[in-house]
Amino acid sequence: MRRYYLKNRKTQSKSHPKKRKAKLIIALIIFFLSLFLLFLLSKSKITKDRIIIASPNNSEGEIIIIDPSTKTINIIQIPKDTQTQAARQKGTWRMGSLWKLGEQEKYNGSFFSDSLILTFQLPIDYWAEEGFSKLANNPLSLTGFIFDRTKSNINFIDRIKLSLIIFSIPKNNVTTINLKDTDLLKSTKLIDGENGYVVLDKIPQLLTRLFFSQFISEENLKINIINSSNSSRPMTLIASVVQILGAKVNSFQNSPETTSAGCLVRSLGQSQTLNSILQIFSCKHEAKKPEGNFDLEINLGSEFLNQF
Known part of the structure; x- marks a missing residue:
């Protein structure tokens, strides 16, 4: 009996180093995976500033504002019978037809988000297909979003970071605002003779505060x-959106020469203001000092006019 006991102890003593080695390997794997994930997230475009996404939902439009700093999600619903200005110079359409129109014209979802930017003159960072707002109320479905089951211009790294942000926001911090209940829309007969809503010029403070960025305001760039x-429309659009963000346009210039370029932004340093303008308007960036006493210079050509 005693020999058996000693033999068993000897077997256990040999197995301990193997268990310790296995635990060490698992710990190292977790450590390096964590480092890799942190590295990926450090490359993300998504920062501590709010993220704004346009998405259709049952023929209505939605603008989802996710704010990591306040841990809130605001979902702005746009009635399907709202009269909108379609991007790419496609004329006037009802909200409920915009996404389908973009598909028929072989555009991606940027047509949808650009149309909402043009119609409401509000900043929108990304687009996503049908029903993105449901993720806010069902965080468990975020795995499908991460692995590209939802069409969007949000890349894989940003999907991970955005999912982590959404998952951390309590459900009672999700608010829905229907635009028909605000002063931004007016019920009337539309150009097709049917009843619907038109967008008024003045954006209520209830909405502007949701799009305002404290980070951009504090940068206070010139x-x-x-x-x-050869048209004032692009300049008016950019200026309106930039000011909603919290920045201030200090100077407007009309160039005597018309160029076919799209949108080019010149600046030497990086900033949240720069990143937002590049993302919203699909502008290119040139690391070059702007002319005059400015921090940031936005150059608009005729291609930008064709985009919106």
């Missing part, structure tokens, strides 16, 4: 817009 598109 911005110059140079318009070479």
Whole structure:
């Protein structure tokens, strides 16, 4: 009996180093995977500033504002019978037809988000297909979003980071605002003779505060817009959206020469203001000092006019 006991102890003593080695390997794997994930997330475009996503939902439009700093999600619903200005110079359409129109014209979802930017003159960072707002109320479905089951211009790294943010926000911090209940829409007969809603010029403070960025406001950059598109519309659009963000346009210039370029932003340093403008308007960036006493210079050509 005693020999058996000693033999068993000897077997256990040999197995301990193997268990310790296995635990060490698992710990190292977790450590390096964590480092890799942190590295990926450090490359993410998504920062501590709010993220704004446009998405259709049962023929209505939605603008989802996710704010990591306040841990809130605001879902703005746009009635399907709202009269909108379609991007790419496609004329006037009802909200309920916009996404399908983009598909028929072989555009991706940027047509949808650009149309909402043009109609409401509000900043939108990303687009996602049908029903993205449901993720806010069902965080368990975020795995499908991460692994590209939901069409969107949000890349894989940003999907991970965005999912972590959504998962951390309590359900009671999700608020829904229907635009028909605000002063932004007016019920009337539309150009097709049927009843619907038109968008009024003045955006209520209830909405502007949701799009306002404290980070951009605090940067307080001096911005110059140079318009070479032979139309004042692009300059008005950019200025309106930039000011909603919390920045201030200090100078407007109309170039005597018309160029076919789209949107080019010149600045030497990086900033949240720069990143937001590049993301919203699909502008290119040139690391070059702007002319004059400005921090940031936005150059608009005729291609930008064609985009919106």
